[in-house]
Amino acid sequence: MKTLIKNGTIITDRNEFQGDILIEGExxxxxxxxxxxxxxxxxxIDAGGKLVMPGGxxxxxxxxxxxxxxxxxxxxxxxTDSAIVGGTTTIVDFAPQDPGRGLLDSIDYRINVxxxxxxxxxxxxxxxxTDLMDSIFDEIDLFPEKGISNIKIFxxxxxxxxxxxxxxxxRILENAKKVGATVFVHAENGEILDFLRRECVKKGQxxxxxxxxxxxxxxxxxxxxxxxxxxGKVGTPLYVAHVTCRExxxxxxxxxxxxxxxxxxxxxxxxTTTKEVLDHPDFxxxxxxxxxxxxxxxxxxEALWEALNNGLxxxxxxxxxxxxxxxxxxxxxxxxxxxxxxxxxAGDRFSMIWTYGVEGGRISRQKFVELISTKPAKINGIxxxxxxxxxxxDADIVIFDPSWEGTVRLADNPNGVDYNIYEGRKQTGKVExxxxxxxxxxxxxxxxxxxxxxxxxxxxxxxxxxxxx
Ligand code: URP
Ligand code: ZN
Numbered sequence: 398m399k400t401l402i403k404n405g406t407i408i409t410d411r412n413e414f415q416g417d418i419l420i421e422g423e424x425x426x427x428x429x430x431x432x433x434x435x436x437x438x439x440x441x442i443d444a445g446g447k448l449v450m451p452g453g454x455x456x457x458x459x460x461x462x463x464x465x466x467x468x469x470x471x472x473x474x475x476x477t478d479s480a481i482v483g484g485t486t487t488i489v490d491f492a493p494q495d496p497g498r499g500l501l502d503s504i505d506y507r508i509n510v511x512x513x514x515x516x517x518x519x520x521x522x523x524x525x526x527t528d529l530m531d532s533i534f535d536e537i538d539l540f541p542e543k544g545i546s547n548i549k550i551f552x553x554x555x556x557x558x559x560x561x562x563x564x565x566x567x568r569i570l571e572n573a574k575k576v577g578a579t580v581f582v583h584a585e586n587g588e589i590l591d592f593l594r595r596e597c598v599k600k601g602q603x604x605x606x607x608x609x610x611x612x613x614x615x616x617x618x619x620x621x622x623x624x625x626x627x628x629g630k631v632g633t634p635l636y637v638a639h640v641t642c643r644e645x646x647x648x649x650x651x652x653x654x655x656x657x658x659x660x661x662x663x664x665x666x667x668x669t670t671t672k673e674v675l676d677h678p679d680f681x682x683x684x685x686x687x688x689x690x691x692x693x694x695x696x697x698x699e700a701l702w703e704a705l706n707n708g709l710x711x712x713x714x715x716x717x718x719x720x721x722x723x724x725x726x727x728x729x730x731x732x733x734x735x736x737x738x739x740x741x742x743a744g745d746r747f748s749m750i751w752t753y754g755v756e757g758g759r760i761s762r763q764k765f766v767e768l769i770s771t772k773p774a775k776i777n778g779i780x781x782x783x784x785x786x787x788x789x790x791d792a793d794i795v796i797f798d799p800s801w802e803g804t805v806r807l808a809d810n811p812n813g814v815d816y817n818i819y820e821g822r823k824q825t826g827k828v829e830x831x832x833x834x835x836x837x838x839x840x841x842x843x844x845x846x847x848x849x850x851x852x853x854x855x856x857x858x859x860x861x862x863x864x865x866x
Contacts, residue, residue, distance in 0.1 A: 398422065398439050400835060405444030405796065409451070409786050410767035418449065420792040423834035428786060442830065444796050450766055452486025452793030452831060453747050454773040454784050457638055457662065457714030459491050461511050462739060463725070472719020472741065474515035476813030477851060478844040480717070483810060484747030484769075484828040486793035486838075487519045487784075487854065488717075489777045491549060493527040493559075500524040500536045501543055508853045516851030517838065519793070521779055523547040523581060528558050529565055537572040544855020546778040547579045549638065552620045553689060555587035563627065570631040577858035579776070580628065581636045584620030584645070585612065585690055594734050605683035608733050609672045609691035617690045618644035621661075625649070629657035634862035636776065637661035639716055641690045643700040649709055660776065660862055662712035663701045665746045666818060669753050671695055684726040685816050687736045688716065702759045705768055711866055712773045713750055717743035719814040744810045745819045747795070747828060756825040778860030792835040801827035809842070 400420040407416045407428070419427040419437065427433065435441050458480070461473040480488060494503045504522050512520060524545050526533060537548065550561040550569060561569070566582075573580050593611040597603070602610070621637055625648065628635035640646060640661040652659045672692040677683040686692060704710040718739025720726060729736030742749075747769060754760040760768070774784025781790050805824050807817040831839035838846030 398835070399437060400440045400442065400832070401433065401435065401438030402442045402444050402449060402794065402796070403435065405447050405449035407449045407786060408762050408766055410763055410771040413762060418786065418794065420832070420835045423792060425786060425788055425790050425792050428788060442796065447829065448797040448799055450795045450797060451770045451784055451786050452795050452833070453484045453769045454487045454489070454777070454779070455480065455485045455715050455717070455743055455746060456489040456712055456773040456777050457664065458488045458717040458743055459739060460488070460717070460719070462718045462720060463737070471721070471725065472813040474512040475848055476719060477515070477517040477743070478848070479744035479810050479812040481517050481831055481833065481838050481846065482828065482842065482844050483744035484795045484797070484831060485518060485743055486831060486833050487521070487774070487779065488743065489521045489523060489773070491525045492522045493525045499530065500526070500533050501539055504543060504545060512851070512853070514849040517844065517846055517848055518851045519783070519833065519854050520851055521777055521854045521856050523549045525549040526561055526569070529561065534568050534572055537569070537576060537578060540576050540578050541858050546577070546856035546858050546860045547581050547636070548573055549581040549583070551583040552624065553583055553585035553587040553590060555591045560587055563623070567627055567631065570628055570633040574631055574633040577863060579634045579636050579860060579862045581638050582624045583638050584617060584624045586616045586619045589616050598732065598734060603732050605680065605687055605733050605736065606675045608687050608736070609675055612689065612691040614642040614644040614693065614697070617642060618648050621645045621648040622652070625652035625657050625659045628659065629655065634658040634660070636862055639664050639667065639690060639714070640701070640710060641667045642693045642697040646700055646704050646709055658862060660711050660866065662714050663705070663710055664714050664716045665742050665749050666692065666740065668698055668701055668713070669749055670818070671698065680730055681722050681726070684729060684736050685722055685740060685818055687726070687729070687733070687738055688718070688740050689738045706760060706764065712776060713746065713768045714773070715742035715746040717741050719812065721815045723815050740818050741812045741814045742818065744812050745805065745817065748824050748826060749819055749822070751826045752824050772861070772866055775861035775866045778856035778858065779854050780861070783854065792832055794832045795828055796830040797826055798829045799826045801825070803827065
């Protein structure tokens with residue numbers, strides 16, 4: 398089957414031109430101006446007046462987010478249709494250890510059971526430590542044959558199985574380096590957070606607002622500083638997940654100045670939303686925004702955009718985490734420390750960053766493609782199969798209508814959760830058509846593919862953070 402996309406404005410991370418793309422089977426076969434006659438295509442898509450971009454790569458998602466803390470498997474891969482409707486064709490999802498299982502078993506289970514017949518996007522996986530059983534350190538040796546090029550650890554969440562102590566982190570850094578894996582870190586000083594949270598509870602400060610009060614920027618900055626220092630000692634590339642504030646950026650900059658190989662990302666919500674949403678008097682409205690690290694101030698938002706433009710940060714992710722308000726977030730109604738952390742956003746990353754970033758005059762269209770697609774693909778060892786409009790790349794393509802004006806509504810792109818944190822926001826531009834490996838998955842902004850069309854994408858070792866992105 399040959400598909401020809403004609404007359405669009407093709408946008409890559411380096412370029413922009415009027416042209417056509419010819420797809421043969423699952424791959425891009427040709428790209429350029431008037432590359433072939435219309436008759437070449439079994440199917441012709443007219444992209445006149447539209448923008449044609451590589452499908453988004455969201456390198457930080459938590460589908461089936463709560464699978465490691467009980468029998469609830471919320472917002473699993475069956476809800477990835479929201480991601481592809483929103484312009485993301487590949488996710489790099491976290492694979493927390495299932496109860497009693499190691500890293501690789503949990504990865505196999507995710508590929509063969511959780512995602513099977515459900516995924517609507519292609520997916521790679523990060524190993525994620527959520528149980529420091531002795532065997533996990535040696536499992537890292539087997540990453541190359543499994544196609545896993547990253548391992549994520551949490552410095553925060555002390556007292557829960559997610560927390561990784563510094564000694565274990567150091568061991569993980571050493572083993573990751575041996576096989577060319579990158580270490581992703583959730584950098585916050587868990588011990589100080591623990592103290593500050595307990596202090597709030599002692600004083601009766603129990604509403605969601607105290608989530609941000611008890612997670613000040615310095616606790617994130619200290620986590621980044623320590624994580625980078627130790628990574629530098631071992632010589633393992635470090636990727637800091639969800640950077641939120643100026644103080645943390647300063648630490649990345651200082652570490653880089655000392656020659657430490659540290660990169661980082663931020664997320665849609667940290668670029669678009671300030672912490673005041675947590676002051677809302679209605680618990681449900683505030684609890685939607687409880688995520689970690691906490692939301693910050695406008696001056697941090699400005700610093701993050703600057704860092705994206707100057708290369709200090711190299712990706713924008715959703716940190717998608719589907720936890721509904723009506724049930725799960727209620728656990729913290731009387732005590733903010735019990736509110737499960739995380740918010741959905743995989744379906745909104747592309748359009749919100751276009752609206753606030755490109756339309757907001759903060760980033761160029763090329764920078765948009767770089768941050769939404771190309772660099773995340775490089776960092777995760779799946780470029781140029783993903784994240785590129787190049788001959789031989791997977792035909793993962795978004796056709797985008799930049800003239801669309803409207804409002805975000807959960808009903809227009811249900812995400813398997815009972816809210817959308819961008820509900821009611823103005824949106825400029827809309828994903829109209831999406832192809833996943835040459836197959837039309839979204840048409841007229843609606844999912845027309847099938848659950849199970851998404852495949853596991855094995856990653857290459859020594860990915861972007863090793864070679865320079
Ligand atoms: O609050 C968040 N971000 N929840 C998801 C887990 C994590 O910390 O990334
Ligand atoms: Zn996360």
